[in-house]
Amino acid sequence: MAKKILMICGDYCEDYETMVPFQTLLAVGHTVHAVCPGKKAGEHIATAIHDFEGDQTYSEKRGHNFTLNATFAEVRAEDYDALVIPGGRGPEYLRLNEQVLAAVRHFFSANKPVAAVCHGAQLLAGARVLEGRRCSAYPACRAEVELAGGKYADIPVDQAVTDGNLVSAPAWPAHPAWLSQFLALLGTRISH
Numbered sequence: 001m002a003k004k005i006l007m008i009c010g011d012y013c014e015d016y017e018t019m020v021p022f023q024t025l026l027a028v029g030h031t032v033h034a035v036c037p038g039k040k041a042g043e044h045i046a047t048a049i050h051d052f053e054g055d056q057t058y059s060e061k062r063g064h065n066f067t068l069n070a071t072f073a074e075v076r077a078e079d080y081d082a083l084v085i086p087g088g089r090g091p092e093y094l095r096l097n098e099q100v101l102a103a104v105r106h107f108f109s110a111n112k113p114v115a116a117v118c119h120g121a122q123l124l125a126g127a128r129v130l131e132g133r134r135c136s137a138y139p140a141c142r143a144e145v146e147l148a149g150g151k152y153a154d155i156p157v158d159q160a161v162t163d164g165n166l167v168s169a170p171a172w173p174a175h176p177a178w179l180s181q182f183l184a185l186l187g188t189r190i191s192h
Helices: 015-027 091-092 098-109 120-124 139-147 172-186
Strands: 004-008 032-035 044-051 059-065 082-085 112-118 161-165 165-169
Touching: 004 015, 004 098, 015 032, 015 059, 015 172, 032 082, 032 091, 032 098, 059 172, 082 098, 082 120, 082 172, 091 120, 091 172, 098 112, 098 120, 112 120, 139 165, 161 172, 165 172
Parallel strands: 004 032, 004 082, 082 112, 112 165
Antiparallel strands: 044 059, 161 165
Protein backbone atom coordinates (compact mmCIF):
# COMPACT_ATOMS: atom_id res chain seq x y z
CA MET A 1 0.00 0.00 0.00
CA ALA A 2 1.35 3.44 -0.93
CA LYS A 3 2.49 5.62 1.96
CA LYS A 4 2.34 9.36 2.49
CA ILE A 5 5.82 10.57 3.37
CA LEU A 6 6.98 13.94 4.70
CA MET A 7 10.45 15.18 3.72
CA ILE A 8 11.71 18.15 5.76
CA CYS A 9 14.26 20.10 3.72
CA GLY A 10 16.16 23.33 4.08
CA ASP A 11 18.46 25.50 2.04
CA TYR A 12 21.75 23.76 1.34
CA CYS A 13 20.53 20.30 2.19
CA GLU A 14 22.79 17.89 0.32
CA ASP A 15 21.72 17.58 -3.32
CA TYR A 16 21.85 13.77 -3.69
CA GLU A 17 20.40 13.24 -0.22
CA THR A 18 17.39 15.35 -1.20
CA MET A 19 16.83 14.47 -4.86
CA VAL A 20 17.53 10.73 -4.79
CA PRO A 21 15.19 9.68 -1.95
CA PHE A 22 12.48 12.06 -3.21
CA GLN A 23 12.59 10.61 -6.73
CA THR A 24 13.06 7.00 -5.59
CA LEU A 25 10.10 7.05 -3.23
CA LEU A 26 7.90 8.61 -5.93
CA ALA A 27 9.10 6.03 -8.45
CA VAL A 28 7.91 3.13 -6.28
CA GLY A 29 4.48 4.70 -5.84
CA HIS A 30 4.65 6.62 -2.57
CA THR A 31 3.46 10.20 -2.12
CA VAL A 32 6.25 12.49 -0.91
CA HIS A 33 5.66 16.04 0.30
CA ALA A 34 8.90 18.05 0.39
CA VAL A 35 8.60 21.07 2.67
CA CYS A 36 10.78 23.81 4.13
CA PRO A 37 9.85 26.18 6.96
CA GLY A 38 9.09 29.65 5.65
CA LYS A 39 8.57 28.43 2.07
CA LYS A 40 5.54 27.42 0.04
CA ALA A 41 4.80 24.78 -2.58
CA GLY A 42 6.35 25.83 -5.89
CA GLU A 43 9.23 27.68 -4.23
CA HIS A 44 12.65 26.06 -4.09
CA ILE A 45 15.58 25.41 -1.82
CA ALA A 46 19.16 25.66 -2.93
CA THR A 47 21.06 22.40 -2.52
CA ALA A 48 24.75 21.74 -1.92
CA ILE A 49 26.84 18.97 -3.42
CA HIS A 50 29.12 17.32 -0.90
CA ASP A 51 31.88 15.20 -2.34
CA PHE A 52 34.66 13.06 -0.96
CA GLU A 53 37.83 14.10 -2.78
CA GLY A 54 40.58 12.94 -0.43
CA ASP A 55 40.59 15.91 1.94
CA GLN A 56 40.08 15.72 5.69
CA THR A 57 36.38 16.39 5.21
CA TYR A 58 33.95 16.68 2.30
CA SER A 59 34.08 19.50 -0.21
CA GLU A 60 30.99 21.59 -0.90
CA LYS A 61 29.72 23.06 -4.16
CA ARG A 62 26.44 24.74 -5.12
CA GLY A 63 23.92 22.18 -6.29
CA HIS A 64 20.55 22.44 -7.98
CA ASN A 65 17.36 24.27 -7.13
CA PHE A 66 14.96 21.72 -5.65
CA THR A 67 11.29 22.62 -5.99
CA LEU A 68 9.11 22.07 -2.93
CA ASN A 69 5.74 20.46 -3.60
CA ALA A 70 3.97 21.28 -0.32
CA THR A 71 3.83 24.17 2.14
CA PHE A 72 5.37 23.60 5.57
CA ALA A 73 2.82 25.81 7.37
CA GLU A 74 -0.04 23.71 5.97
CA VAL A 75 1.20 20.17 6.76
CA ARG A 76 0.43 18.18 9.89
CA ALA A 77 2.84 15.43 10.88
CA GLU A 78 -0.13 13.34 12.02
CA ASP A 79 -1.27 13.04 8.39
CA TYR A 80 1.94 11.26 7.30
CA ASP A 81 3.10 7.66 7.53
CA ALA A 82 6.85 8.32 7.52
CA LEU A 83 9.56 11.00 7.59
CA VAL A 84 12.73 11.57 5.53
CA ILE A 85 15.49 13.91 6.73
CA PRO A 86 18.20 14.72 4.16
CA GLY A 87 21.66 15.74 5.32
CA GLY A 88 23.82 18.66 4.30
CA ARG A 89 23.71 22.05 5.99
CA GLY A 90 19.91 22.30 6.24
CA PRO A 91 19.59 20.29 9.50
CA GLU A 92 22.05 22.67 11.18
CA TYR A 93 19.47 25.47 11.19
CA LEU A 94 16.27 23.41 10.95
CA ARG A 95 17.00 22.08 14.44
CA LEU A 96 16.41 25.61 15.76
CA ASN A 97 12.77 25.61 14.59
CA GLU A 98 10.38 24.37 17.29
CA GLN A 99 7.69 23.39 14.75
CA VAL A 100 10.21 21.20 12.91
CA LEU A 101 11.33 19.62 16.18
CA ALA A 102 7.72 18.92 17.18
CA ALA A 103 7.09 17.25 13.81
CA VAL A 104 10.18 15.06 14.21
CA ARG A 105 9.14 14.10 17.74
CA HIS A 106 5.70 13.05 16.45
CA PHE A 107 7.19 10.39 14.17
CA PHE A 108 9.14 8.89 17.07
CA SER A 109 6.33 9.03 19.63
CA ALA A 110 4.00 7.40 17.07
CA ASN A 111 6.73 4.87 16.09
CA LYS A 112 6.45 5.74 12.39
CA PRO A 113 9.38 5.03 10.01
CA VAL A 114 12.08 7.70 9.88
CA ALA A 115 15.01 7.83 7.45
CA ALA A 116 17.88 10.21 8.27
CA VAL A 117 21.16 10.48 6.43
CA CYS A 118 24.46 12.27 7.07
CA HIS A 119 23.89 15.55 8.99
CA GLY A 120 20.21 14.63 9.43
CA ALA A 121 21.34 13.32 12.83
CA GLN A 122 21.76 16.95 13.93
CA LEU A 123 18.01 17.39 13.59
CA LEU A 124 17.36 14.14 15.49
CA ALA A 125 19.69 15.28 18.26
CA GLY A 126 17.97 18.67 18.42
CA ALA A 127 14.60 16.94 18.75
CA ARG A 128 16.03 14.77 21.55
CA VAL A 129 14.84 11.50 20.02
CA LEU A 130 18.16 9.59 20.02
CA GLU A 131 18.31 8.48 23.66
CA GLY A 132 19.44 4.83 23.66
CA ARG A 133 19.15 4.51 19.86
CA ARG A 134 21.80 3.33 17.44
CA CYS A 135 22.24 6.02 14.79
CA SER A 136 24.70 6.53 11.97
CA ALA A 137 25.64 9.93 10.58
CA TYR A 138 28.49 11.72 8.90
CA PRO A 139 31.45 11.05 11.26
CA ALA A 140 31.71 14.74 12.22
CA CYS A 141 28.21 14.43 13.73
CA ARG A 142 29.25 11.66 16.10
CA ALA A 143 29.43 14.16 18.98
CA GLU A 144 25.82 15.28 18.42
CA VAL A 145 24.58 11.68 18.40
CA GLU A 146 26.46 10.79 21.58
CA LEU A 147 25.66 14.04 23.42
CA ALA A 148 21.97 13.37 22.66
CA GLY A 149 22.27 9.96 24.36
CA GLY A 150 22.47 7.95 21.15
CA LYS A 151 24.90 5.18 20.26
CA TYR A 152 26.89 6.25 17.21
CA ALA A 153 26.96 3.50 14.57
CA ASP A 154 30.45 3.68 13.06
CA ILE A 155 29.73 1.87 9.79
CA PRO A 156 31.21 2.11 6.27
CA VAL A 157 30.06 5.10 4.22
CA ASP A 158 28.05 2.85 1.90
CA GLN A 159 26.11 1.06 4.64
CA ALA A 160 23.01 1.84 6.74
CA VAL A 161 21.64 0.73 10.09
CA THR A 162 18.08 0.20 11.31
CA ASP A 163 17.16 0.60 14.99
CA GLY A 164 13.44 0.21 15.53
CA ASN A 165 11.69 2.80 13.37
CA LEU A 166 14.92 4.69 12.50
CA VAL A 167 17.04 4.00 9.42
CA SER A 168 20.24 6.04 9.28
CA ALA A 169 23.38 6.20 7.17
CA PRO A 170 26.67 8.14 7.04
CA ALA A 171 26.24 9.83 3.63
CA TRP A 172 24.85 9.52 0.09
CA PRO A 173 27.09 6.58 -0.95
CA ALA A 174 24.79 4.52 1.33
CA HIS A 175 21.65 5.25 -0.71
CA PRO A 176 21.14 1.64 -1.90
CA ALA A 177 21.36 0.25 1.64
CA TRP A 178 19.60 3.20 3.32
CA LEU A 179 16.65 3.31 0.91
CA SER A 180 16.35 -0.48 0.84
CA GLN A 181 16.08 -0.62 4.64
CA PHE A 182 13.63 2.30 4.67
CA LEU A 183 11.46 0.64 2.01
CA ALA A 184 11.42 -2.50 4.17
CA LEU A 185 10.15 -0.45 7.14
CA LEU A 186 7.49 1.05 4.91
CA GLY A 187 6.39 -2.44 3.86
CA THR A 188 7.19 -1.71 0.21
CA ARG A 189 7.64 -4.83 -1.88
CA ILE A 190 9.39 -4.66 -5.24
CA SER A 191 9.15 -7.69 -7.49
CA HIS A 192 11.05 -8.38 -10.69
